[in-house]
Each structure stands twice: as C-alpha cells, then as structure tokens.
Amino acid sequence: MLAYIFRRLLLIIPTLLGILIINFIIIQAAPGGPVEQMIAKLEGFEGATSRIAGGGAEVSVAGSNYRGAQGLDPALIKEIEQMYGFDKPAPERLWIMIKNYARLDFGDSFFRDAKVIDLIIEKMPVSISLGLWSTLIMYLVSIPLGIAKATRHGSHFDVWTSSAIIIGYAIPAFLFAILLIVLFAGGSYLDWFPLRGLTSNNFDELSTTGKLLDYFWHLVLPVTALVIGNFATMTLLTKNSFLDEINKQYVVTAKAKGLSPNRVLYGHVFRNAMLLVIAGFPSAFIGIFFTGSLLIEVIFSLDGLGLMSFEAAINRDYPVVFGTLFIFTLLGLVVKLIGDLTYTLVDPRIDFDSREH
Structure with missing residues (x-):
C-alpha cells in the first residue's frame, strides 16, 4: 500500500505539469x-x-x-x-x-497589488467552509435517504421522496439561494439569518462559543442552498447502487441462512454498494468547492476562491488564474487518491498491489 501511495504521489507531478502546459497554450491563443x-x-x-x-x-x-x-x-x-x-x-x-x-511561488497579481499565494490563503476559508460542510451534509443526507429508498422501493415513501429529489435536481442551487434569502434573510418574510459575509462585524469581540455560533449562523443559508441543489444525484446513485446489490444471489443466500435484514444490508450489501458512491466523492467535493459555489459566493457576498478565480479569468489576471488552477488541480488529485484509499476501508478485500501484480 505504501508503494502504491508513493507511485500515485509521483504521478501528480507530470499530471500537474501537463495541465499547466495545456492551459498555458490555450491562454496564449485567447484574445x-x-x-x-x-x-x-x-x-x-x-x-x-x-x-x-x-x-x-x-x-x-x-x-x-x-x-x-x-x-x-x-x-x-x-x-x-x-x-x-x-x-x-x-x-x-x-x-x-x-x-x-x-518552489510554490505563484508570483504577484497583475491588478490586486498582492502575492497570489496571499490571495489564495485569504480566500481559502470561505471556499473550504462551503465545500467541506456542503459535501459532508450532502453525504450524511443522501446516503441514508438512498438506502431508505432502496429498501422501500416502489412504496409511497419512495414516490414522494423521488418527487422532491426531481425538484431539487431541476432547480439550480442559486435559485434556491434566492428563495432562501426572500424567505429567511429579510427579503419579504422572515429575518432570521444574515445576508452577507462569513462572520459578523463584531466577530473578534465574541467568545469562542459565540464565534462558532456566528460562523455557522452565516453558513446556514449558503450551505443549505448548495445541499438542496446537489444532493439529488448522490441520493439516486446510492439507491440504484443498493438496489443492484440487493437483487444479487449472495443476498438471497444470506437471507436464506436466517440473517436479519439489517445484518444482510449493513454486513454484506453496504460494502459492495458503497464502492460506487465513494468513487464519486472527489468530483462532488471539487465541484462544490469551486464551480458549484461561484454563484452562491456572489449571492451571499462571500469572497472566496470561486469568485476570485472567475474575476481573474475575466480580467486576464494570469498569475491568479494559474495559481488557483494549480491549487485546485493539486487538491483534486490528492482528494482522488484519498477516495481510492477509502475503498480499502470500506472493503478490505481490495488490494491495489496485488491487482497490479
């Protein structure tokens, strides 16, 4: 396993290099x-x-x-x-x-009068907050819901939840964000949550508990909008993966031996069905971390990496464009490696070394 990890880490170098070169060539042709x-x-x-x-x-x-x-x-x-x-x-x-x-020297921004690495570090907390909490909550909601739909396939619960999932899939996350602002951020009805920023103006004056509450208070609406707009695919993927495993012969054999439904589901089906779900984690995390949060950052006035990268591309601020591209690519490759290693935790039968030999 250590040899496999070492080889994958070495492969990150030519992958990063290839992506930078391709994008550099494309940039040269852009007017x-x-x-x-x-x-x-x-x-x-x-x-x-x-x-x-x-x-x-x-x-x-x-x-x-x-x-x-x-x-x-x-x-x-x-x-x-x-x-x-x-x-x-x-x-x-x-x-x-x-x-x-x-040397991890990304140079200076053309138009912001600051080093690119300083800008990335400054914007990183916003993007990490949106990406991490949205992905975590999405998985915590989608996996149990997908399992429940698979075990109750064809029931009223499955039909009604499918209707909600279709609505969530059809409506973009930024429209949910606008709806949440209208309903809960002083738009036309309630004024329960703040409209802008990641923290309040008096954040430094609050106690440790107060800072945590203030931080999560500001995240409620943007994270909710991202989760509602992105949980549909993961839920259906989980359901279909479990349905496919439930209908296999080894499940019928396990039931015939007298095992309880929960023992069959979580002792036999879970490991096999979760492999496909785990495979989608890197793309889900990176998607929410970057592209999925751009409009959310704009709507809720959250100055994160997504908004900065978009503005840099529009303004042709190439040091910022390539710096954020490097960071996102590196992060995506590392998360992909972590996702592959998670396979062995879900199913210890997987052995990358023996597969290669």
Missing part, C-alpha cells in the same frame, strides 16, 4: 490579454481627453504620449509588456512559471 487591456484603457482614456482638447492634437496624460490616430508611444507599449512579463517569448515565460511553481 484580450493584460497588455491589450491596459493599452485599450490608456487609449480610451487618453483618446477621450484628446477629443475634448480638440481632436488629433498630441496630449500627455499620466506621463505617456498619445498621438491621436497613431495610438500610444511604442516605448510605452514595450514598458507595459515588460511590466506584465510579456517582453519574453512564450516558451521562456512557461519555463519561468514552472520553475517558480516548483
């Missing part, structure tokens, strides 16, 4: 980089000033020369390219980025 955006801003601002001053006259704004229809001074353009590191050819920039990332 409207930081240099072009800065030039457009300067030309737009200075061009407007030029027209106010009387048209094609030469004016000087912010220490740069705008020459009417000729645009900006080439020396200024070269200075902008050097400022963003685009004065070097693409292969050299890629090599510099890889060397820096090997």
Whole structure:
C-alpha cells in the first residue's frame, strides 16, 4: 500500500505539469490579454481627453504620449509588456512559471497589488467552509435517504421522496439561494439569518462559543442552498447502487441462512454498494468547492476562491488564474487518491498491489 501511495504521489507531478502546459497554450491563443487591456484603457482614456482638447492634437496624460490616430508611444507599449512579463517569448515565460511553481511561488497579481499565494490563503476559508460542510451534509443526507429508498422501493415513501429529489435536481442551487434569502434573510418574510459575509462585524469581540455560533449562523443559508441543489444525484446513485446489490444471489443466500435484514444490508450489501458512491466523492467535493459555489459566493457576498478565480479569468489576471488552477488541480488529485484509499476501508478485500501484480 505504501508503494502504491508513493507511485500515485509521483504521478501528480507530470499530471500537474501537463495541465499547466495545456492551459498555458490555450491562454496564449485567447484574445484580450493584460497588455491589450491596459493599452485599450490608456487609449480610451487618453483618446477621450484628446477629443475634448480638440481632436488629433498630441496630449500627455499620466506621463505617456498619445498621438491621436497613431495610438500610444511604442516605448510605452514595450514598458507595459515588460511590466506584465510579456517582453519574453512564450516558451521562456512557461519555463519561468514552472520553475517558480516548483518552489510554490505563484508570483504577484497583475491588478490586486498582492502575492497570489496571499490571495489564495485569504480566500481559502470561505471556499473550504462551503465545500467541506456542503459535501459532508450532502453525504450524511443522501446516503441514508438512498438506502431508505432502496429498501422501500416502489412504496409511497419512495414516490414522494423521488418527487422532491426531481425538484431539487431541476432547480439550480442559486435559485434556491434566492428563495432562501426572500424567505429567511429579510427579503419579504422572515429575518432570521444574515445576508452577507462569513462572520459578523463584531466577530473578534465574541467568545469562542459565540464565534462558532456566528460562523455557522452565516453558513446556514449558503450551505443549505448548495445541499438542496446537489444532493439529488448522490441520493439516486446510492439507491440504484443498493438496489443492484440487493437483487444479487449472495443476498438471497444470506437471507436464506436466517440473517436479519439489517445484518444482510449493513454486513454484506453496504460494502459492495458503497464502492460506487465513494468513487464519486472527489468530483462532488471539487465541484462544490469551486464551480458549484461561484454563484452562491456572489449571492451571499462571500469572497472566496470561486469568485476570485472567475474575476481573474475575466480580467486576464494570469498569475491568479494559474495559481488557483494549480491549487485546485493539486487538491483534486490528492482528494482522488484519498477516495481510492477509502475503498480499502470500506472493503478490505481490495488490494491495489496485488491487482497490479
């Protein structure tokens, strides 16, 4: 097992490298980089000033020369390219980025006047809070509900819960978030929960118990919206996985030996059925951790990694884009490895080493 873990950890390195290179190539082909955006801003601002001053006259704004229809001074353009590191050819920039990332140096943001690693650390608590608690609650709800539906397949309970699951699957999480705000955050009815932020303004003045209560108080609505919008798939996956195992011959044999239903379900069916559910954990966690929480962060004014990554992509803030890409990829690979290792806890018969031999 240790040898398997070591090999998987070594495979993370070329995987990260390949993902960075592919995205770097894609970025080079994308129009409207930081240099072009800065030039457009300067030309737009200075061009407007030029027209106010009387048209094609030469004016000087912010220490740069705008020459009417000729645009900006080439020396200024070269200075902008050097400022963003685009004065070097693409292969050299890629090599510099890889060397820096090997030292976990993600550089500085183009537009936020801060180091990328500091921005990631600053935003991480929000994203971890949303991803961790949403995934945990989703599994705690989906697995028991899926098992109950499988054991009561075709009953009124199964029909009514399926109706609720279909509604939850059909309505996006951000619509549930808006509904929760209207109902419980002072929208039109009740004002029980805060509308914005992860903590209150007086958080530092509260006691330890008060800080915990305040923290979870702010998380109730965003986590609820994420859970309602994402638990349907996991519930149906659990139900179908258990139904498939319940109908197999070894279950019939176990029942014929006189074992109780709970002993058959949790002693024999559970381990086999849970393998498929566990396989979906990494994608579920990463999905909620990043893409699934973007709109939730916007709606509840939670400044996390999802919102920061989206704004960085829109603004072409490449150091932040690649820094967050590196972190999310690394996190996804590590969580995937943990998910594979969890197989052995659920079913000790699984042995990765013997399978490879």
